[in-house]
Amino acid sequence: MSTLQEEIKKHIKILVHPLKEEEALKLALKAKLTKKEFKLLNAWAMQSDLDTLRQKLKLDDARYEELSGKLIKKLNQEKVKQAICD
Numbered sequence: 001m002s003t004l005q006e007e008i009k010k011h012i013k014i015l016v017h018p019l020k021e022e023e024a025l026k027l028a029l030k031a032k033l034t035k036k037e038f039k040l041l042n043a044w045a046m047q048s049d050l051d052t053l054r055q056k057l058k059l060d061d062a063r064y065e066e067l068s069g070k071l072i073k074k075l076n077q078e079k080v081k082q083a084i085c086d
Helices: 003-011 022-032 035-046 050-056 061-075 078-084
Strands: none
Touching: 003 022, 003 035, 003 061, 022 035, 022 078, 035 050, 035 061, 061 078
16 A cells, blocks of 8 residues: 555545545545645655755745645545545
């Protein structure tokens, strides 16, 4: 299982169907998330250095927390779940 799939499963409360394969999952996420949200999720999955990512995306603490919260809420929306599941 890919690390992106594992990361998504950490944040989704109820997942009824299996997630799509890696490439299809990335395409679905790119369509449903903003660029910054997608980069943040990918960084979490790759266990990248978040300080470096925050500097690259120009995020202060408050904006990082806000973006993280929005990302997790989006992942739990039914429309997004339908798009990322088989």
